[in-house]
Amino acid sequence: MGGCLPAPASAGGEAGSPRLLVALAGQPNVGKSTVFNLLTGLSQHVGNWAGKTVEKKTGIHRHGDVVLELVDLPGTYSLSAASEEELIARDFLLAARPDVVVAIINAAALERHLYLVAELLPLPVRLVVGLNMVDVAAGEGGGVDCAALERALGVPVVPMVANRNQGVAELVAAVVARARDTAPDKPRLPGVRADHQSVWRELETLLGPHLPPMLPAAWAASKLLEGDREVTRAVREACPAPEWARIERLLAAHEDGMLAVASGRYEWIADVVRAAVRRPRPGQVSVTERLDRWLTHPAWGLATLAGVFGLVYGLTFLLGVPLQALVETLITRGLGRPLSALLAGAPWWVSGMLLDGVLAGAGTVASFLPLLAIFFAVLAVLEDVGYLARAAYVTDRFMHLVGLHGKSSLPLLLGFGCNVPAVMGARILDSPNARRLTALLAPLVPCASRMTVILFVAPLFFGAWAPLVAGGLVLAALAILVAVGALAGRLLLPGERGAFIMELPLYHRPRLRTVALQTWQHSLEFLRKAGTVIVVFSALVWALSALPHGRIEDSLLARAGQLLAPAGALIGLDWRLLVALLSSFFAKENAVASLAVLFAGGQEQRLGEALAGAFSPLSALSFLVAYTLFVPCVPTLATLRQEAGGWRWAALSFGFLLLLSLAAAAVVFQGGRWLGWA
Amino acid sequence: MGRRGRRHADGSILGLPDLTREHSHLDEEGETSLAALPAGAAARVLHLYGGRELIARLAALGFTPGTEVRVEQNFGRGPLIVGLRGTRLALGRREAGRVHVLPLE
Numbered sequence: 001m002g003g004c005l006p007a008p009a010s011a012g013g014e015a016g017s018p019r020l021l022v023a024l025a026g027q028p029n030v031g032k033s034t035v036f037n038l039l040t041g042l043s044q045h046v047g048n049w050a051g052k053t054v055e056k057k058t059g060i061h062r063h064g065d066v067v068l069e070l071v072d073l074p075g076t077y078s079l080s081a082a083s084e085e086e087l088i089a090r091d092f093l094l095a096a097r098p099d100v101v102v103a104i105i106n107a108a109a110l111e112r113h114l115y116l117v118a119e120l121l122p123l124p125v126r127l128v129v130g131l132n133m134v135d136v137a138a139g140e141g142g143g144v145d146c147a148a149l150e151r152a153l154g155v156p157v158v159p160m161v162a163n164r165n166q167g168v169a170e171l172v173a174a175v176v177a178r179a180r181d182t183a184p185d186k187p188r189l190p191g192v193r194a195d196h197q198s199v200w201r202e203l204e205t206l207l208g209p210h211l212p213p214m215l216p217a218a219w220a221a222s223k224l225l226e227g228d229r230e231v232t233r234a235v236r237e238a239c240p241a242p243e244w245a246r247i248e249r250l251l252a253a254h255e256d257g258m259l260a261v262a263s264g265r266y267e268w269i270a271d272v273v274r275a276a277v278r279r280p281r282p283g284q285v286s287v288t289e290r291l292d293r294w295l296t297h298p299a300w301g302l303a304t305l306a307g308v309f310g311l312v313y314g315l316t317f318l319l320g321v322p323l324q325a326l327v328e329t330l331i332t333r334g335l336g337r338p339l340s341a342l343l344a345g346a347p348w349w350v351s352g353m354l355l356d357g358v359l360a361g362a363g364t365v366a367s368f369l370p371l372l373a374i375f376f377a378v379l380a381v382l383e384d385v386g387y388l389a390r391a392a393y394v395t396d397r398f399m400h401l402v403g404l405h406g407k408s409s410l411p412l413l414l415g416f417g418c419n420v421p422a423v424m425g426a427r428i429l430d431s432p433n434a435r436r437l438t439a440l441l442a443p444l445v446p447c448a449s450r451m452t453v454i455l456f457v458a459p460l461f462f463g464a465w466a467p468l469v470a471g472g473l474v475l476a477a478l479a480i481l482v483a484v485g486a487l488a489g490r491l492l493l494p495g496e497r498g499a500f501i502m503e504l505p506l507y508h509r510p511r512l513r514t515v516a517l518q519t520w521q522h523s524l525e526f527l528r529k530a531g532t533v534i535v536v537f538s539a540l541v542w543a544l545s546a547l548p549h550g551r552i553e554d555s556l557l558a559r560a561g562q563l564l565a566p567a568g569a570l571i572g573l574d575w576r577l578l579v580a581l582l583s584s585f586f587a588k589e590n591a592v593a594s595l596a597v598l599f600a601g602g603q604e605q606r607l608g609e610a611l612a613g614a615f616s617p618l619s620a621l622s623f624l625v626a627y628t629l630f631v632p633c634v635p636t637l638a639t640l641r642q643e644a645g646g647w648r649w650a651a652l653s654f655g656f657l658l659l660l661s662l663a664a665a666a667v668v669f670q671g672g673r674w675l676g677w678a
Numbered sequence: 679m680g681r682r683g684r685r686h687a688d689g690s691i692l693g694l695p696d697l698t699r700e701h702s703h704l705d706e707e708g709e710t711s712l713a714a715l716p717a718g719a720a721a722r723v724l725h726l727y728g729g730r731e732l733i734a735r736l737a738a739l740g741f742t743p744g745t746e747v748r749v750e751q752n753f754g755r756g757p758l759i760v761g762l763r764g765t766r767l768a769l770g771r772r773e774a775g776r777v778h779v780l781p782l783e
Contacts, residue, residue: 078738082731111763115738227730259726262737263744288766289750298753393768397756405770406757499732500757500770501739 019067020179021096025089025120026104027113028075029505031132031162033057035104036072037517038168049074049088053427053643063172071098077112079119080226083430087230093123094215099179101125102171104162107137107144108506110277111269117153118190118265122219127187128178129157130171135164136508149276154187163513190268192222196260199250200225206247210239222264225257288506292390296504301394308387312378313416316448317455320371324452327367335359348550353539356546361538364589365531368449373523375417375448380518384510388413389502396500401482403489405500408438412481414522415445419636421525423643431498436644437489440653443632443640444481446474449588454624456592460612461620469621473628480629480660492652530587530635537586537634545579545597552597557582571626571665572619581626588633618672626665631657708781712760713774715749721779722746728776739767741777 026032037044040059049056057072073092074085093101103120105113120127129149137144150157156174160167192200203221211217223231224247236244251257294300336359343351382388388410396406411425422442429435446454454473458466544557552558560582561575568578576598583594592607599610615623631654632640641650709724723745726733740763741747750766751759758774760767769777 078734080734080738082734082738109765112740112765115740226734258730258733259737259743262734263742266740266742266745292751292759292766296751296759298756389768393757393759396768396770406768499735499773500768501735501773502768503739504759504766504768506766 018065019069020100020176021071021098022068022175023071023073023093023096023098023101024104025073025093025101025116026075027077027106027116029503030075030104030106030113032072032075032104034162034513034517035102035130035132035160035168035171036070038162038165039068039172040070052084052088053645054085054088055427061172063176066176068172068175071096076116078115080228093120093125097124097214099126100128100175102128102130102175104130104132107131107134107159110137110144111266111273112503114269114272115265118268121153121155121187122189122216122222124214124216126178127155128171128174129153129155130162130167131157131159132162134159134167135161143278145276145278149272152188152272152275163511188268189218190265192225192257192264193260193267196225196254196257196264199254199257203247203250206243206250207235207239210243211235212238222261224251225254226261227255227258288386288504291507292504295387295390296393298394298397301390302398305391305394308382308391309413309416312375312382313451315378316371316375316417317451320374320448321452323370323374324367327370328363331359331363331366349546352546352550353542357539357542358535360542360593361535364538364587364593365527365534368452368589369523369527371448371452372417372526373519376421376522377515377519379414379417380515380522381510383518384514386505386507389504392502393504398482402437402441402485404434404437404485404497407500407502408434408441411438412442412445415442415447417448417522418526418530419443419445419447419632420529420639421522423636423639424525426643429498433493433495434497436649437485437493439640439643440488440649441481441485443636443653443657444477444484444629446477446628447588450628452589453584453591453627457611457620457624460608461615461617469624473624476625477628480664484656484660529639530633533635533638534587538590541583541586541590541594545594567662570669571662572616572622572669573626573665574615577615577619577623581623581630584627584633585631586634591627618669618677621672622665622669625668626661629657629661629664631661709778710781711775712747712749712769712777712779713752713758713771715752715779715781717749717752720746720748720782722782724778724780726777728773732773732776736773736777746782747777747779 024032024036036057036059039061040057043061044057044059047056047058048054054074059070059072061068061070071092073089076083076086076089079086079090079093092098101120101123103117105117117127117129131144131146131149134144134146144159146157146159156178158167158171158174160171162168191197200218200221203224204217207220207224208217211220220231220235224235235247239247254260295304336355339359340351340355343354379388382391391413392406392409394406395409399405399408402408407429408426410428411422414425415422419442422445423439426435426438426442429438451470451474454470455466458469462469541557544560545552545555547556549555557579558575561579564578565575568574573581576595579598580591580594583590595611596607599607599614611620631637632650637650637654640653641647644650710721712721715721723741723743725743726736726741728736745762748761749758750761755771757771758769760769760774
């Protein structure tokens with residue numbers, strides 16, 4: 001835990017310095033990232049806050065001769081240190097002492113967003129407020145008077161529409177101007193509710209002489225009343241024993257102080273809003289209310305969600321599969337042919353490694369990307385429109401079966417595209433246990449990559465029944481997810497799950513920039529985490545399937561497969577299907593490529609007949625069951641290790657899913673035989 | 679410094695009261711929880727019960743005593759939709775149960 005007492009100034013600071021440290025603060029989904037991306041462009045660096053799984057983004061922006069070092073603080077509703085994000089944001093503000101803090105707030109939800117401003121103003125920072133989404137506020141009939149807001153707050157306010165790049169340059173100019181003016185802010189500060197005024201003042205007087213000069217006593221007094229652990233510890237260490245004893249007595253007598261402090265902030269907000277908001281209250285609300293009557297209904301809402309997701313999936317594969325084929329052709333024609341001509345004189349293992357290993361791997365990644373990008377884009381549209389929050393809401397009851405709440409649905413829905421961003425997406429949950437459980441369950445969501453394999457294999461064996469088989473596999477995987485979640489939640493991760501509290505934004509038209517940014521970020525996560533791993537392992541799988549003699553029939557891979565053949569008999573798979581299953585461990589889509597190598601000399605066109613002739617439908621079904629539930633792919637496991645904190649959870653997921661997939665396939669195969677299907 | 683290092687049941691050092699316990703003696707006439715109100719009902723927030731983190735979240739979102747709220751959706755099971763301060767919030771049933779209110783006409 002970072003201490004809350006400020007360390008000496010570490011960056012910038014002195015007047016006239018050409019470098020400025022600027023922190024961006026704001027609530028989640030306020031457009032803070034849009035502003036950050038506009039300002040930093042390609043100079044941004046994405047990492048984690050020291051020792052945390054919270055993303056830290058930094059970047060550089062030049063304004064004339066001034067260099068702005070921007071730090072994107074985690075999105076938070078307040079600075080109460082109730083979550084890791086809030087603690088990080090607060091520690092940074094106090095310890096790194098940025099030259100200017102920019103608070104991005106939403107003009108269309110001014111009241112709620114001013115809460116964070118109420119927390120920032122009492123800190124020893126120079127604040128500039130970016131009043132974002134002024135267009136939305138005006139459109140809803142509740143315009144904000146910027147000059148009046150500035151007067152009421154006592155700090156500069158810049159109106160903006162960040163997703164149309166309006167007001168961002170003015171914001172930078174205001175930041176630089178504010179940094180040049182060395183006078184401290186003189187804002188009108190929020191107080192506490194009247195019935196706690198006197199104890200607040202008394203605490204302030206007691207604390208005052210003992211705190212470091214940069215820590216305002218009034219702020220510390222509020223935090224003590226709020227029961228803030230970090231500040232309490234810091235004050236206890238700073239104060240002499242007699243003062244601390246008095247402080248403690250005061251606090252014991254005012255244990256409901258937290259609500260008095262929050263009420264004080266909202267009283268201050270009410271004053272500010274009264275001064276600055278011209279006409280409150282919108283017409284958009286009625287549209288949202290009418291839509292929500294249907295979309296959040298326990299029955300119709302769930303039906304709609306199923307329909308919407310069916311459409312998303314249909315659209316993804318309808319558009320994505322032809323694109324995938326196109327990219328594949330482009331790569332074999334554009335890169336494969338020239339490269340093989342170039343390698344004509346090289347030893348077989350060099351050309352094999354490069355063409356069938358590295359290039360094939362890169363081709364897998366490149367051809368899979370359009371499919372994934374379409375899925376993420378459609379999902380980003382649903383999120384931006386405001387629908388995904390409703391999806392979380394209607395699935396809340398369902399997620400309680402798993403011991404989680406509705407918010408966990410959001411990363412899990414992402415998992416239908418790719419499990420890697422799903423595991424990372426579990427970060428949005430505020431309880432560490434819920435985060436871990438969600439990340440552990442994510443690999444049970446059949447990703448798009450698995451779906452392509454299932455949709456390739458199923459029609460070969462089941463003809464018109466194929467959609468039913470594919471749908472059944474998805475539903476079975478989800479049913480198992482629920483069962484596993486209920487069990488694992490109780491046995492492995494008991495205890496606090498965090499609260500289900502979510503804003504339901506007003507519905508609005510999707511914004512191209514937001515959708516594009518989301519799609520780009522999720523695709524990038526896939527490329528970064530999965531891309532390199534897939535290429536490396538594709539080369540490795542090639543080596544295993546070709547060494548030592550250049551033939552797959554007596555390769556290392558074949559020998560491993562043959563070794564496992566007795567076990568395979570139990571689930572109706574011969575060594576070739578086992579090899580295909582094993583190769584999906586490196587990347588799920590590898591299964592088809594492996595089958596192509598094993599059955600048709602690498603030609604996927606002929607694979608269909610070859611496969612259909614070689615196995616019974618029951619074997620194929622058993623293979624699909626094992627494949628759908630098989631261990632997470634390497635990129636997912638690596639992400640799981642990073643997000644859940646340690647190899648322990650990744651190993652658990654691996655071991656459990658290995659057993660589960662084989663057991664399920666055995667049940668299907670042996671059950672089918674018993675019923676006389678094969 | 680007798681209390682230094684002493685930890686309370688909820689892990690806090692300060693020793694906030696155990697607010698998860700129902701304070702029946704504080705009940706005002708007609709006091710009820712948000713979860714018990716039907717859709718369409720308006721009410722005024724009286725108090726929040728729960729751990730420090732839950733109270734901090736609810737308070738930051740505007741559930742402070744005296745605030746007027748409106749139950750937009752409540753099917754008796756599952757989560758609720760609550761309107762307050764001009765926005766709509768989804769609230770788990772457990773969380774809604776921790777917000778005590780006085781129904782308005």
